[in-house]
Amino acid sequence: MRKINELAVVTHSYSLNGQDKKHWQNVGSIYQTDDGRVRIRLDAFFNFSALKQDNSDSVWIAVFKPKDKDNNQQQQNQQNNGYGQSYPAQDFDYNASIPAGEPPF
Numbered sequence: 511m512r513k514i515n516e517l518a519v520v521t522h523s524y525s526l527n528g529q530d531k532k533h534w535q536n537v538g539s540i541y542q543t544d545d546g547r548v549r550i551r552l553d554a555f556f557n558f559s560a561l562k563q564d565n566s567d568s569v570w571i572a573v574f575k576p577k578d579k580d581n582n583q584q585q586q587n588q589q590n591n592g593y594g595q596s597y598p599a600q601d602f603d604y605n606a607s608i609p610a611g612e613p614p615f
Contacts, residue, residue, distance in 0.1 A: 513576050515574060538571075
């Protein structure tokens with residue numbers, strides 16, 4: 511079998527530098543077998559019912575061509591000086607106090 515497509519959904523939208531952006535989550539893949547049949551693999555741990563729905567009981571899943579792993583990994587390593595995946599800095603105040611009587615989560 512070979513992977514022919516990736517499946518993704520928008521989990522949330524946000525604004526960055528005045529531009530509206532979407533966060534995409536990979537939820538599965540589409541494969542083609544050696545005899546031409548198509549198979550879909552969905553992530554069993556993704557909760558589709560948690561997605562925002564537009565006045566319906568359905569969820570839209572986008573189909574994308576898979577990225578070239580070798581080329582993509584090579585570009586990531588160059589961007590991260592070879593240290594693997596980087597993560598954006600989080601705005602978090604570690605010195606903030608937790609209000610009394612409220613749980614810390």
